[in-house]
Amino acid sequence: MKFLADENFAGASVEWLRNKGVDVTWxxxxxxxxxxxxxMNQAIMEKRTVLTHDSDYGELVFKYGFKPSGGxxxxxxxxxxxxxxxxILFDLIEKGHVFTNRLTVIDQNSIRERSY
Numbered sequence: 001m002k003f004l005a006d007e008n009f010a011g012a013s014v015e016w017l018r019n020k021g022v023d024v025t026w027x028x029x030x031x032x033x034x035x036x037x038x039x040m041n042q043a044i045m046e047k048r049t050v051l052t053h054d055s056d057y058g059e060l061v062f063k064y065g066f067k068p069s070g071g072x073x074x075x076x077x078x079x080x081x082x083x084x085x086x087x088i089l090f091d092l093i094e095k096g097h098v099f100t101n102r103l104t105v106i107d108q109n110s111i112r113e114r115s116y
Contacts, residue, residue, distance in 0.1 A: 004043045006052035012082035040066035049099045067116050071099030076107040
C-alpha cells in the first residue's frame with residue numbers, strides 16, 4: 001500500500017508513518033504548491049492513496065472524475081495531535097483495511113466509505 005499525503009497533512013504524521021515502514025510521499029516535500037488536481041493526477045499515475053484534510057477532494061472524485069485506484073482518505077478531524085491521523089491510519093492498515101477505489105471519511109466518531 002502506497003500513500004500520497006497532501007500538503008496540508010501534518011509532517012509529524014508523515015514521519016510517524018515512515019518510521020513504521022509505510023511508503024508515503026508528501027506534497028510539501030516533493031512538489032509544494034501544486035493544485036489539488038495535480039495531486040490527484042500524481043496519485044493516479046503512481047497508484048497511491050491520497051491522504052488529506054481537504055474536503056474539496058471528494059468533489060474532485062464525484063463531480064470531476066478524478067478516481068485514484070488507491071483511494072482517497074479524508075480526515076475530518078476538528079482537533080487532533082499532529083501524529084493522530086497517522087496512528088488512526090496505521091491501525092486501519094494493521095486490521096487489513098482496504099482503501100482501493102473508495103472515498104474513506106474519518107471523523108472523531110466514525111469511518112464512512114463510498115465506492116467509486
